[in-house]
Amino acid sequence: MKLSSQNQSWLFLLLFIAVSCGSDADSGSQQAALVFKQTSNTVFARFPAEPDRLNPILATSAYARAINEQIFQNLLHFDPYTLELRPQLAAARPVVREVADGKYAGGVGYTFNIREEAVWDDGSPITAEDVAFTMKAIFNPLVNAAHVRAYMEFVSGFETDPSNPRAFTVYTNEKYIIGEPVVSNISVLPKAVYDPSGLLDDIPFSELADAEKASRLAKESKALQAFAEAFNSAPYSREKDFISGSGPYRFVRWETGQELVLEKKEGWWGESIAPNDPLLSAYPQNLSFKIIPDQVASMAALKDEQVDVVSQIDAKDFTDLQANEEMTRRFSLQTPPSMVYYYVGLNNKNPKLADKRVRRAIAHLLDVDELINTLYYGLAQRTVGPFHPTKPYYHDELPLIAYNPEKARALLAEAGWEDTNGNGIVDKVINGMPTELALEYMISAGSKFANNMALIFQDNARKAGVEITIAPKEFTVLTDHAKRRDYDMYAGAWGQDPVVDDPKQLWHSESDTPSGGNRVSFNNAEADRLIDEIRETLDEEKRNALYLKFQELIYEEQPYIFLFAPLERIAISKRFEAKTSARRPGFFVNDFKQKNIQ
Known part of the structure; x- marks a missing residue:
């Protein structure tokens, strides 16, 4: 099998790379006419979820990492x-x-x-x-x-x-x-x-x-x-006197569910070394991270200029902002590529989901193309496996899984699931007990997209006799359930770094622990063998061939339902000079330089 050319994926990236690396540029006359509500050298950034810890070794969320990078x-x-x-x-x-x-x-x-x-x-x-x-x-x-x-x-x-x-x-x-x-x-x-x-x-x-x-x-x-x-305890993750790093900002306060504030250190050691180096820059005096899970509330805060930067904007809201002349005068709206993919995690240890035919059947009940076109306004690219489409070893020769309720029902029947009592839900005897294929689907309560997607998923699943109950949860609660494997299905996203992938954290059986990343409990001896070989194969051509085999195995086993890689949707106040990034969360507040607006 040949390694795919990636023409479409790289085109997808190149179309937006100029946007991702360019700062917002506006004419002086336009800026002179603007009066902003916020005038201090403080960046107010909206985060859609609470960070889990201010400890870079223990933290697992992308939101925590974005804050920890300012302290450590x-x-x-x-x-x-x-x-x-x-x-x-x-x-x-x-x-x-x-x-x-x-x-x-x-x-x-x-x-x-x-x-x-x-x-x-x-x-x-x-x-x-x-x-x-x-x-x-x-x-x-x-x-x-x-x-x-x-x-x-x-x-x-x-x-x-x-x-x-x-x-x-x-x-x-x-x-x-x-x-x-x-x-x-x-x-x-x-x-x-x-x-x-x-x-x-x-x-x-x-x-x-x-x-x-x-x-x-x-x-x-x-x-x-x-x-x-002591190290695992709350003080070393939440209390001011126990959190200290070499970065330009120090932790000031954390009001749960409201705000987390950092302030710039006086005489910080790195300030005079390389002032234009984004890894050592620290232009704002204060950083305020506003915890606003709800999309509607975040848009209200943006329009009222309570926040300066918002990412992960709902696609419909983003297109509405683009059509709003006053908002485009005050905010730079950007769509950089994002090293993230979205998925639905399936609990492989759940007896209802232990059969890969059932997992594939459920994958056939998600119309991903409809999600992209109607809920994401085309601002995404479908994915078929565990690596980002821009990676050169992404396996784009694997066929996308089509929406097909009839195929789903046939697979369920093959796996022994039939509607024996005529109530519209397929059932099967598991461990001696009649069991209906009723599944709970955990989603982030504050995500408009996740809620709308869940409703479509729920409606489609009924056509194959699968009952889905939607369970909106706060992000930290959802994560805790996933760590404990206390779920049927959950909506997830995975951010990747710009290096070759090591699949061990997410896919190896040794990572199926409460603090490990294999939260779907995927255990497969052949996958473990391939992962171990990938990790030690330095020859790029040989390693890429192993990546392809690994993706084929994941495709066959269906531990996730892979959805798409989104373009980021970011609004940044024009009172700052700022760039966007392919790294999550898509912006770096330490590098926001306040403009001299009269």
Whole structure:
């Protein structure tokens, strides 16, 4: 099978790349005529859901990550506009060398130097000791960071440079397709704040990097247990005195369900280094993240200029804004590409959904083309698998799953589901009990699109004898249910980074844990084998062939219903110079520069 050319996908991206990287430009005369309600150098950003934690190691939501990136910093990070992996805390990208002998033979060494200017809030230097502590925290098996550890299990050693406290080397026991991004794209925490008693000091990193030894330590080490209990606790994720990073902003307050506020630090170390570098810029004095789940309320807040930037705007609302002359005078409306795809998650452990024929039947009950055209106004591209359509190994030769209630009913009958009592709902005896195919579908309560889509889904499902009950929930509640596998189906979205994909976090059986990313409990030995092989195959052509096989398997097993990759819909107040990005949430508030509007 040939690797697909991706012409349509790349055209989809290129049509909008100019928009995504361009700032909003307006004539001086037009701007002079505008008077804005907000005049302070504060960016008011609407978020559709509460962040889960202000702790970059524990947090799992995209909303938390967007806020954490203002407080904490990584060794390297992805430039929001070029998507290039570039230095942030590190002085440069690491020196990478293959290790030929010694205890790390066969692996790779990544040697970093931290910027000399980089300091914590108390003025003390950021050192290799802080990085080593952060790595220990991540690898502590009692810390709720399985979603991070899934990517880092190939890391085997950490050595500081005895002649330079800012230099260190991270060693891996094997080559890994995304080795450099993984070892460098982690947020560094101040040891003095997060482990003030030195609980992890006497525990070698090598012990934690060995899964067997780490498991034993988790049972035996009181220090490891005490650290995890404190680190996992609410104060280190919500309380001002327990949250500290090297970034330009500090945490001020969090009013649950209302607002989360950050303020710029005086004399922040990075301000004078590279003022035009988006990874080190910090133009606004304050950042206010307004929690507004409801789409109608968010549009009211935008029109009243209570917020300066809104993303994930309902497609109909966005087209209405484009037709509103006054709103286009005051806001830049942009549609950058988004490294996200939408899906319906299916609980593969649920006895009703354990048969892949049932999962495929339900996939035939979603008219995705209708969703895109009538609810998304064409601002999306259909997807067929677990990788974004712009990735060069996306398998566009797999046929899109058509809306077909008759095919769905036939598949259900093949799997033993028939309407035996004539009530319109198919049923089957499971574990000795007559069971109807009645499913609860969890959606985000504040999403107009999710609610409208659910109604269409519900109506279509009835045609094949499937009863769907819509369960609107707040985003954090929905996420909690998904983590506990306490659901039948849920509406989800997955954001991807601009690197080659490691499917382990979402699809490997080892990630089917409460803090792991395999929230549909997909367990397949062949998928695990392919994932393990993909992770260690450095040859791009061979790896791409494995990606294709993996997508074919996922297509056959139908653990998700894959929907589409949307274009982002963003409104940004013209009182700021600002760019949009393909990285979620589509904008970076630290890089909003207030205009001098008279």
